[in-house]
Amino acid sequence: DAGVTQSPTHLIKTRGQQVTLRCSPKSGHDTVSWYQQALGQGPQFIFQYYEEEERQRGNFPDRFSGHQFPNYSSELNVNALLLGDSALYLCASSLVGGELFFGEGSRLTVL
Amino acid sequence: AQTVTQSQPEMSVQEAETVTLSCTYDTSENNYYLFWYKQPPSRQMILVIRQEAYKQQNATENRFSVNFQKAAKSFSLKISDSQLGDTAMYFCAFILPGTYKYIFGTGTRLKVLA
Numbered sequence: 497d498a499g500v501t502q503s504p505t506h507l508i509k510t511r512g513q514q515v516t517l518r519c520s521p522k523s524g525h526d527t528v529s530w531y532q533q534a535l536g537q538g539p540q541f542i543f544q545y546y547e548e549e550e551r552q553r554g555n556f557p558d559r560f561s562g563h564q565f566p567n568y569s570s571e572l573n574v575n576a577l578l579l580g581d582s583a584l585y586l587c588a589s590s591l592v593g594g595e596l597f598f599g600e601g602s603r604l605t606v607l
Numbered sequence: 608a609q610t611v612t613q614s615q616p617e618m619s620v621q622e623a624e625t626v627t628l629s630c631t632y633d634t635s636e637n638n639y640y641l642f643w644y645k646q647p648p649s650r651q652m653i654l655v656i657r658q659e660a661y662k663q664q665n666a667t668e669n670r671f672s673v674n675f676q677k678a679a680k681s682f683s684l685k686i687s688d689s690q691l692g693d694t695a696m697y698f699c700a701f702i703l704p705g706t707y708k709y710i711f712g713t714g715t716r717l718k719v720l721a
Contacts, residue, residue: 499651529707538611538698538711539652552707584650596709598652 498523500599502587508605509577517572517602521589527551528570529596530562531586539586545570546592574604582606609634611701613712620689621720627674628684628715630699639703641675643684646696646714655697658682689719 501520509515521528527546531539541554545564564570568589574581582605588596610633620626632641643655658666658675665673670690674683686693699712 527707529709531709531711536713538613538700538713539709541708541710544707554708586652588652595654595657600649600651 500587500589500597502585502599502602504602505600506603506605508607510607511577511579513577513606514573514575515577515604517574517585517587517604519570519572519587519589519599521568521570521587522597525589525591525594525597526568527590527592527594528564528568529588529590530570530572531588532556533584533586533601535583542572577606579606609636609639609701609703609710611699611710611712613699613715615715616713617716617718619718619720620686622689622691624689625685625687626689626717628686628697628699628717630682630684630712632680632682632699632701634680634701634703636703639701641673641682642700642702642709643671643673643682644698644700644711645693646698647692648695652698656684686717691719691721693717694719 529544530542533539543553548564559575561573584601586601587599612631639660641658644652646652656668670687696714698714701710
């Protein structure tokens with residue numbers, strides 16, 4: 497049973513560029529959440545997707561957007577990258593109201 | 608607004624010993640859920656233990672147990688018989704029922720020494 501998979505694992509971008517991160521949820525899960533984990537910090541909630549709709553959003557600017565596909569996989573897009581966007585981006589899947597299962601994350605470095 | 612505070616950035620413990628990680632939180636709500644997550648160096652976070660605020664009994668999972676003090680808004684994690692594989696970052700987290708946003712503390716880096 498495959499767990500949560502994320503791609504790419506590492507990537508380097510320059511300021512002003514755009515990035516897309518991808519997440520495949522654990523088999524059977526229909527809900528995907530995205531978190532940003534800056535170095536030395538705890539994860540910060542970006543948003544959650546359920547039934548292809550953004551269900552709740554954290555305190556992140558509109559440069560952060562997402563999408564959920566009919567197969568429940570999800571993408572996180574970040575536009576106009578800033579140095580401060582450098583972080584580990586974690587995807588977590590769950591059933592509605594259930595335990596979060598995390599992927600290993602995508603490490604984004606913005607130069 | 609809800610907040611979670613972990614005041615111990617780093618801790619170490621000898622193998623087979625017991626260690627307690629601290630967590631405090633702030634909320635005006637009466638019902639909520641609390642969690643401890645473990646993030647090993649491989650980075651994948653896994654759930655260690657959860658506690659429902661309406662349950663007075665402290666949760667236990669094998670070598671892991673919590674001391675939940677609702678009035679004090681304290682939620683500490685005790686690891687008994689520490690093993691080298693327990694070396695990881697440990698995050699305390701909080702969520703309100705009916706919401707989808709987990710609030711995490713800043714973490715405690717635990718190192719188990721051989």
